[in-house]
Amino acid sequence: MGAVNPRGSPQSFDSAFLDTNFLVSCLMKTDRFNRHALAFLHGLLPSVRAGKKRLFVSARVLEEVVWTCWRVLHDREHGRGSFSALSQAQRLASLPSYRGPLKDIVRLLLSHGMPYEIAELSAGDFADGAEIVLEHAIPLPDAMHVAMARRLCDGFIVTNDRHMRALPDVTCITYGLPAE
Amino acid sequence: MGRDTRDHTATATTLRAEDLLRELPEGEIDEAHQAWFDAVAGCIDPGFAVDADELVDEDEPWGP
Numbered sequence: 545m546g547a548v549n550p551r552g553s554p555q556s557f558d559s560a561f562l563d564t565n566f567l568v569s570c571l572m573k574t575d576r577f578n579r580h581a582l583a584f585l586h587g588l589l590p591s592v593r594a595g596k597k598r599l600f601v602s603a604r605v606l607e608e609v610v611w612t613c614w615r616v617l618h619d620r621e622h623g624r625g626s627f628s629a630l631s632q633a634q635r636l637a638s639l640p641s642y643r644g645p646l647k648d649i650v651r652l653l654l655s656h657g658m659p660y661e662i663a664e665l666s667a668g669d670f671a672d673g674a675e676i677v678l679e680h681a682i683p684l685p686d687a688m689h690v691a692m693a694r695r696l697c698d699g700f701i702v703t704n705d706r707h708m709r710a711l712p713d714v715t716c717i718t719y720g721l722p723a724e
Numbered sequence: 725m726g727r728d729t730r731d732h733t734a735t736a737t738t739l740r741a742e743d744l745l746r747e748l749p750e751g752e753i754d755e756a757h758q759a760w761f762d763a764v765a766g767c768i769d770p771g772f773a774v775d776a777d778e779l780v781d782e783d784e785p786w787g788p
Contacts, residue, residue: 608780719742
């Protein structure tokens with residue numbers, strides 16, 4: 545595991561891991577935190593350009609973003625909650641209908657101007673993530689994101705995920721939520 | 725293996741983006757970053773209100 549975050553000083557924030565829900569909030573026009581997420585992302589861009597801040601995601605984050613877009617596109621056409629009611633086989637059968645828009649999203653997430661770096665999951669991240677799951681009973685993907693945030697960003701992660709706000713050695717940067 | 729000295733009862737520190745924004749320096753934005761941002765920003769209109777946190781958590785991606 546990398547250095548543990550120094551707890552709280554905004555000035556010490558020089559890199560951050562972007563959680564799936566943050567990117568989804570940026571993409572979705574009607575997301576309740578869309579405006580807040582975009583304001584923060586845009587505010588970070590000058591620092592990213594100047595090399596003073598680094599943003600990270602993982603391939604797993606991007607995968608979750610695309611998956612979430614797929615279900616939203618499906619629900620837009622067939623009704624809210626319709627994707628959840630499908631079996632895995634039915635979901636896969638629906639995929640060709642959304643191939644075009646999903647390819648566009650994949651291209652966008654990987655396009656030249658993306659302000660984040662795509663980091664690889666390490667064996668150490670897996671070990672740390674597995675321990676988080678066992679200690680705190682949070683979903684495995686969330687635990688992997690936290691493990692990567694600890695290693696790459698001293699624990700700073702941009703997220704509104706309530707699971708992560710219950711974990712040690714993490715600094716959650718929330719957007720649009722009231723002060724605790 | 726060494727003894728685990730971490731405090732497992734501790735919880736995360738929370739910072740608000742709105743507070744951090746006030747401290748972030750203004751400056752030039754890379755043209756490619758700006759173009760990417762403009763393409764991403766609200767590019768999907770679900771046609772109904774969504775909450776990303778709930779959407780992502782609703783069930784396991786790709787799983788059976």
